[in-house]
Amino acid sequence: MECITWFAPILPGKLDEWKAMVEEIKGPRWEEQVRSWKRMGVTREVASLMQTPEGDSVCLFHEAEDLAKAYQTLATSEDPFDVWFREQLVSLHGLTAEMLQGPPPAEVFFDYRDAG
Template sequence: MKKFAYSFPILKDKVEEWLNFAREVNTTHREEFNKMHQRIGVKKESWFLQESAEGYSVVVYTEAEDEHFMNKFKKDQSGFSQWFREQVSELQDVDLDFTTQMPEIVLDWKEKEE
């Protein structure tokens, strides 16, 4: 399993709408979200809302079968995936089809198992 962490800004006047989007993904769209992750090979995903002096960001932690999950997501033309990308574009001003580049992992610590 490969691990990924990345962040995207949330537009300052869209934080409440973004929180509603997150709730909607986790409730009324949960089954579609699950199916999308199955299609692209994602096994776990967590979202964190981060506030800083620059504003708000969503920090995402993902565990996937391989490093190609984002390319699979970009190619997924299901109605849900298209809706999801549109929401992210509107709330975060991020085009997930073009501006996403996975960061390089530089530290991955784990407590030693005995």
């Protein structure tokens, strides 16, 4: 299982829109989101809001068997939810589908797990 943490900036003035998108995902679009994660092979995602003097960001933790394949799936899927979600990534974060087609968007320096 692979895992990664990364940050995506929330574009200036878009915090309320980002919060509305999160509420939409947690509410009426929840089943669509779950199906998307399953398509991508994502077994866990944690999204947290981080507010700093430099601006707002979403902090993400993703876990999947193959993270590169998961991001590639999201980047190329024609499923209506995935298309809608990619539009949100562009509008709220400035991230494009092309940015997701390579390796995961961060480099892991270490991954500690307590084996005991």
